[in-house]
Amino acid sequence: MKHKKCCKSCDRGISLHLTNDILCKYHGVITPDYVCFRYKESMGPTSSKEASFKCIHCENFIVHIDSPNENIGRCKLFSERNFDGTAKNACSKFSKKILIS
Structure with a gap:
C-alpha cells in the first residue's frame, strides 16, 4: 500500500497522541495532512x-x-x-x- 505524501507519514514528524497533530522538527506542531518541501519518506x-x-x-x-x-x-x-x-x-x-x- 502506497502512503500519501503528508507529514503523518514523514520520517521527521512525531505523532502527538492527545491532539492527533504532528510535531515537526522544522515547523513545530502541524496538522497530519500538511506537507512541506522537506518531506522525507520513511524507509524503515x-x-x-x-x-x-x-x-x-x-x-x-x-x-x-x-x-x-x-x-x-x-x-x-x-x-x-x-x-x-x-x-x-x-x-x-x-x-x-x-x-x-
Whole structure:
C-alpha cells in the first residue's frame, strides 16, 4: 500500500497522541495532512512489530526506580507488576518514547 505524501507519514514528524497533530522538527506542531518541501519518506519498517520494538522503547513503560536493573518496570496501561522491558515485544498500543538530549 502506497502512503500519501503528508507529514503523518514523514520520517521527521512525531505523532502527538492527545491532539492527533504532528510535531515537526522544522515547523513545530502541524496538522497530519500538511506537507512541506522537506518531506522525507520513511524507509524503515512501518509497524512496531516489524521494527521489533520492545516495551522499554514505549512511552507507557515506567522504569522502577529502586531496581538495580534499569530495564525493570511496568506498563502504565496494562500491568501492575514489574517485568523486564527488554524481554517483551511491543503491543498494539505502542507509542515510541521521545528522547530529549
